[in-house]
Structures are given as structure tokens and as C-alpha cells.
Amino acid sequence: MKLKWISYPYIVWMIIFILLPLFLILFYSVTYNTSEGLGFTLEYFQRFFEPIYINVLWRSFKLALVSTGVCLLLGYPMAMILADKELKNRNVMVLLFIIPMWMNFLLRTYAWMTLLERNGILNSLLGLLNIAPKDFLYNEGAVILGMVYNFLPFMVLPIYSVLIKIDKNLLEAAGDLGANSATTFRKIILPLSIPGVLSGVTMVFMPAVTTFVIPRLLGGGQFTLIGNLIEQQFLFVGDWGFGSAVSVIMLILILISMGVMGKYEKEQEGGGLW
Amino acid sequence: MEDQIINLVNISKSYGGSEALKNMNLYIRKNEFLTLLGPSGCGKTTTLRIIGGFETPNSGRVLFEGKDITDVPPHKRRVNTVFQKYALFPHMNVAENIAFGLKIKGIADSDIKEKVKKVLELVNLAGYEKRSVNSLSGGQQQRIAIARAIVNEPEVLLLDEPLGALDLKLRKDMQFELKKIQQHLGITFIYVTHDQEEALTMSDTIVVMKDGLIQQIGTPEDIYNEPKNSFVADFIGESNIVKGKYIEDFKVAFADNIFDCVDTGFGVGEEVDIVIRPEDIKLVDIAEGMLKGKVTSVTFKGVHYEMIIHSMGIDWMVHSTSMEQVDSPVGIKISPDDIHIMKRVI
Numbered sequence: 236m237k238l239k240w241i242s243y244p245y246i247v248w249m250i251i252f253i254l255l256p257l258f259l260i261l262f263y264s265v266t267y268n269t270s271e272g273l274g275f276t277l278e279y280f281q282r283f284f285e286p287i288y289i290n291v292l293w294r295s296f297k298l299a300l301v302s303t304g305v306c307l308l309l310g311y312p313m314a315m316i317l318a319d320k321e322l323k324n325r326n327v328m329v330l331l332f333i334i335p336m337w338m339n340f341l342l343r344t345y346a347w348m349t350l351l352e353r354n355g356i357l358n359s360l361l362g363l364l365n366i367a368p369k370d371f372l373y374n375e376g377a378v379i380l381g382m383v384y385n386f387l388p389f390m391v392l393p394i395y396s397v398l399i400k401i402d403k404n405l406l407e408a409a410g411d412l413g414a415n416s417a418t419t420f421r422k423i424i425l426p427l428s429i430p431g432v433l434s435g436v437t438m439v440f441m442p443a444v445t446t447f448v449i450p451r452l453l454g455g456g457q458f459t460l461i462g463n464l465i466e467q468q469f470l471f472v473g474d475w476g477f478g479s480a481v482s483v484i485m486l487i488l489i490l491i492s493m494g495v496m497g498k499y500e501k502e503q504e505g506g507g508l509w
Numbered sequence: 510m511e512d513q514i515i516n517l518v519n520i521s522k523s524y525g526g527s528e529a530l531k532n533m534n535l536y537i538r539k540n541e542f543l544t545l546l547g548p549s550g551c552g553k554t555t556t557l558r559i560i561g562g563f564e565t566p567n568s569g570r571v572l573f574e575g576k577d578i579t580d581v582p583p584h585k586r587r588v589n590t591v592f593q594k595y596a597l598f599p600h601m602n603v604a605e606n607i608a609f610g611l612k613i614k615g616i617a618d619s620d621i622k623e624k625v626k627k628v629l630e631l632v633n634l635a636g637y638e639k640r641s642v643n644s645l646s647g648g649q650q651q652r653i654a655i656a657r658a659i660v661n662e663p664e665v666l667l668l669d670e671p672l673g674a675l676d677l678k679l680r681k682d683m684q685f686e687l688k689k690i691q692q693h694l695g696i697t698f699i700y701v702t703h704d705q706e707e708a709l710t711m712s713d714t715i716v717v718m719k720d721g722l723i724q725q726i727g728t729p730e731d732i733y734n735e736p737k738n739s740f741v742a743d744f745i746g747e748s749n750i751v752k753g754k755y756i757e758d759f760k761v762a763f764a765d766n767i768f769d770c771v772d773t774g775f776g777v778g779e780e781v782d783i784v785i786r787p788e789d790i791k792l793v794d795i796a797e798g799m800l801k802g803k804v805t806s807v808t809f810k811g812v813h814y815e816m817i818i819h820s821m822g823i824d825w826m827v828h829s830t831s832m833e834q835v836d837s838p839v840g841i842k843i844s845p846d847d848i849h850i851m852k853r854v855i
Contacts, residue, residue, distance in 0.1 A: 404596035407563055410583040411590045412610035412661065422609070426600045 263479035279480035295461040299444035302382035310390035318398035373455030381449040390435040397431030520569035544708040547718035588665040589658035604638035742784040753783040764821040772850040787828040789847035798840015
């Protein structure tokens with residue numbers, strides 16, 4: 236407790252860059268300017284429930300859910316391979332897996348554009364096989380691909396960190412008691428890895444549902460997701476009140492899903508990243 | 510042959526160039542309590558893991574009731590294991606842990622419930638079905654691990670230093686209980702330990718191992734009273750091991766004296782090791798002693814005193830219930846059948 240003062244800089248940082256902006260967003264979302272000064276309104280929140288915006292919300296959740304699902308299906312086996320006790324050069328494998336994460340997120344997404352565009356590398360390769368060029372870019376598939384590519388490590392790493400901690404003796408004990416490898420996976424490995432799965436799902440779903448760069452670059456702006464909607468309100472439309480209201484709604488939705496996840500995680504006696 | 514349940518035939522196993530087992534041959538009889546005893550790295554756990562199916566030998570065969578099971582995976586073997594660190598499934602309660610093997614066999618739920626209840630009574634934990642395994646003490650977890658293994662009614666139970674993590678008092682109680690369970694169930698126990706006292710207490714047969722080789726197989730009495738070499742003598746109980754020379758049958762020389770003994774069959778003039786248990790050395794009045802010496806230290810050990818007597822350039826360890834004063838001169842007397850002569854280990 237004597238070292239309490241070393242936390243002061245962080246507390247100042249937190250107030251200026253987290254609490255104050257949060258308060259400002261809340262403030263903008265419920266006030267409007269009149270000639271007599273500020274007035275209170277819930278009109279921005281009401282507006283969000285118009286079908287066009289509910290559609291945006293629905294699409295965001297849908298794409299984020301699909302991406303999270305694909306990440307889970309790809310990431311779990313990947314994590315199992317990495318966590319395999321007999322794997323040689325594990326560190327090299329983990330490094331190879333992490334290296335792309337060191338590169339800037341935007342660069343990686345732009346790289347996909349050059350791969351997928353109409354005159355891009357993929358279509359040139361198809362051309363060699365006499366297949367007419369296809370539109371790979373600017374559709375839902377491209378957006379999901381971008382999300383999966385960017386967020387996959389966030390699924391693999393928490394699952395990996397849980398799998399690697401599972402006592403090898405437990406697997407031998409299961410075998411000893413008559414379980415073949417499929418039963419051992421179903422009854423021992425899978426239940427014990429649930430905390431990692433929950434962490435992974437949270438860490439992929441949260442950024443996926445709010446991303447606006449990926450749909451703008453790979454979706455070509457045709458796929459307005461919730462992140463794009465917020466971005467537009469602030470940067471192009473200038474409707475800070477509505478933008479703030481959408482942000483507040485997203486914040487609440489995220490807090491609710493975090494709460495649900497957290498509850499599960501506690502029941503499973505933790506072990507994830509957070 | 511009839512009552513042999515497991516045969517290890519010419520088993521060798523090495524890990525990255527270092528040999529853990531060297532051409533091991535061993536048979537295990539039905540319903541016996543057999544202990545593999547030795548210091549760490551002697552190959553005892555490797556032997557157990559080969560019987561359990563967790564390791565495959567580099568060469569040699571494992572026979573179960575005469576049938577070759579060398580390449581049969583663990584889940585198809587009729588043996589169960591109690592692991593060193595219990596390996597209870599942390600996401601299941603006590604009953605689910607114990608029922609794990611039964612459920613896989615497809616036994617009806619009502620039968621499972623009955624069996625779980627019975628086995629919990631057997632290990633003195635009746636009523637613990639719904640408890641989380643993480644809330645149990647080390648001794649209780651140990652009993653659950655044993656219950657989880659024996660509920661499957663294996664023909665052979667493998668136990669890998671199951672009492673290693675328990676405190677002394679609990680260990681003694683569990684030794685007694687394990688022996689009771691083994692006699693009650695009438696199944697074969699193969700027990701791995703480095704604790705000689707544990708091995709002597711529980712076993713029907715002890716296999717002493719060192720560096721991947723079997724040193725001696727015998728009953729606890731055999732192993733203790735007639736150790737085959739100075740390693741076994743030293744490892745089982747405490748010993749005075751001195752260098753000697755075999756003079757002729759019934760005569761051996763050590764400590765600059767010639768002693769009567771009961772051994773025969775060594776070469777005349779052969780260099781041998783002489784093993785004498787500390788409790789077999791009698792301290793007498795100096796005039797009556799075969800050797801004369803001086804007490805250099807006395808330590809109280811509970812039941813007995815441990816004294817070091819310096820005589821003829823050798824420090825003799827003596828256990829006795831009566832104490833001598835430090836620095837007092839004493840005589841040493843050893844009766845012929847307490848002098849054990851062994852081939853010199855080079």
C-alpha cells in the first residue's frame with residue numbers, strides 16, 4: 236500500500252482518456268442544442284430503432300458470429316496442434332503464428348485487397364487456368380475472410396494457453412479407464428478447455444462486431460456495419476448526438492455479453508486470459 | 510506357470526540413448542502384492558508404464574495370462590493405474606470420477622450408483638459422492654484415485670508411488686489400508702516405491718532394481734535378511750559394509766581379525782564385501798569383545814540409540830536400546846550368522 240502513489244499517473248490517464256470520453260459520449264447522446272441552450276432528449280436512441288439501423292446491427296452481429304464460428308473451427312485444432320506435447324519446434328510454430336500479428340492491422344487488410352481484387356493475384360492465377368475473373372472483393376465473404384484472418388490469433392492463443400496447462404496424467408488416466416482418444420477428447424479435453432474457448436470467443440467477437448476498417452476496405456463500403464455507422468455519424472454526417480447514442484448502445488450490448496461470458500467462466504473455474 | 514498373470518520377457522527400453530531397462534525378465538503371480546523398489550532412475554516407473562501400456566518397450570514382450578499384449582493400447586488392457594499425482598478429473602465430482610470407467614463400459618446407471626457407493630465404503634469415504642475433488646485433502650484424493658481404479662474390477666492394479674505426497678502418519682495408515690483392500694479384493698497389486706520401509710510392510714514379493722537391472726527378487730524377509738549384494742543391503746535398512754577376504758568355508762577376515770561365519774562357496778582368498786546390520790552388533794565389556802573400540806557418538810532415535818563405535822580404523826554403526834557413554838571403551842561382538850558375505854561389486 237505504501238507504493239500507492241505509483242498508480243497516480245495511470246489514474247490521471249484513465250480519467251482523461253477513458254472516463255472523460257465515456258462521460259462525453261453519454262452527454263452527447265442525450266442532449267441537443269437549441270437557441271436557449273442545451274436540452275435533454277432520448278430522440279437519438281429512438282432513431283436507432285428504425286428498421287434501417289436495426290438491420291445494420293443485425294448484420295454486424297451476424298457477420299461477427301459467423302467470423303467467430305469460423306475462427307473457433309479453425310483455431311481449436313490449431314491450438315491443439317500447438318499444445319501437442321510431442322510437437323517438435325513448438326517455439327518456431329508459435330512464432331510463425333504470432334509474426335503476422337506484429338505487422339500493422341491496416342497493412343494486412345490492404346494486402347488482402349491486392350490479392351482479391353479484380354486484377355489481383357488470385358484472379359491472375361485463375362486466368363492461367365482459363366477461368367474467367369470473379370469478384371472476390373466487396374461482398375460478405377471478403378469481410379468475413381478479413382475478420383477471420385485478423386482475429387484468428389485471438390482465438391488460438393487463449394485456447395492454446397488452456398490446453399497446454401492440462402495435466403498429461405489426466406489423459407493417461409482416461410485411457411487407463413478405458414477411454415479411446417475420441418472419448419478422452421469429448422469428456423476431458425473439451426470440458427477443461429471451455430474457459431479458453433470462452434476467452435477466445437469474447438476476444439474475437441468483441442472486435443469483430445465493432446470493426447469498421449475491414450468492412451470499409453474489403454466490403455467496399457457496401458456493407459455498413461455498426462462500426463461504420465458510428466464512424467459516418469462523427470466524420471461525415473456530423474451528427475455527434477446520434478453517433479454517441481449508437482456508441483452507448485454498443486457499449487451496453489458488449490457489457491451484457493461480457494457479463495454472460497464472465498458468468499460462464501466463473502462456473503468453469505477460470506483459466507482464460509481474463 | 511499356472512498362476513502367473515504377467516510375464517515380462519527380455520524387456521529393454523531406452524530414452525534418447527540412456528537405457529532405462531536392460532533386458533528385464535520378471536513374472537508376476539496372481540493375487541500377489543509385488544513391489545518394484547529402487548532409487549529414482551532405476552527403471553521401476555518405466556516397468557510399471559510398460560505394463561500399463563503407456564510406454565512401448567524397444568524390445569521384448571509383455572504377456573498377460575500368456576497372451577502377448579505388448580502392442581495393446583492402455584484402454585484395452587485389463588489393468589488399472591493409480592497415478593502418482595492422483596490425476597483426478599477436476600471438472601467432475603467424486604462420483605463422476607469413479608463412474609468414468611464404468612460409463613465407458615456402458616454399465617446401467619443404477620448399477621453404477623450401487624458400485625460407486627460400495628467402493629466409497631471400501632475406501633472409507635461413504636457419502637462423498639457429490640463432493641468436488643478439489644475440496645478433498647491429499648489423503649482423500651488418494652483414496653478416490655484408488656476407488657476410481659478398483660471400481661473397474663481390474664485383474665491387476667498398478668500403483669505408482671501413490672503415497673509419496675502424504676505425510677508420515679497418513680502414509681502409515683494408507684499402507685495398512687492398501688494391504689487390507691488388496692487382500693479383500695484378491696487382485697494383483699504392482700506397487701512402485703523408493704521407500705524401503707513401505708515395501709517391507711506391504712509386499713508379498715519385492716523386486717529391488719538399480720540402473721535398469723533387477724538386483725534381487727524375494728520376500729521382504731529374504732531381502733532384508735539375505736541381501737544378495739551390498740547395494741541391496743545398503744538400500745534396504747541400514748548396514749555396515751566393510752571390505753573383507755574369504756579365507757575358506759566358514760572363515761572370513763575383516764578388520765584385521767578372522768571371524769567364523771556361515772557362508773560357503775566363495776573362492777579362497779577372494780575379496781568380498783561384509784554386510785552387518787547395526788542391530789546385529791552387540792556391545793559388550795571390552796574384555797569380552799571380538800573387537801575393541803571407543804564410542805564416538807550417540808544419537809537418540811526413538812526406539813533405539815544409534816551409536817558410532819570406532820574400531821580397527823572402521824566406524825561401526827550400532828543400534829541398541831541401551832546407551833553407552835561417549836568416549837567409553839567398548840567391545841564388539843558379532844555372531845557368525847549375522848555376518849553376511851557378498852560378492853564385491855566393482
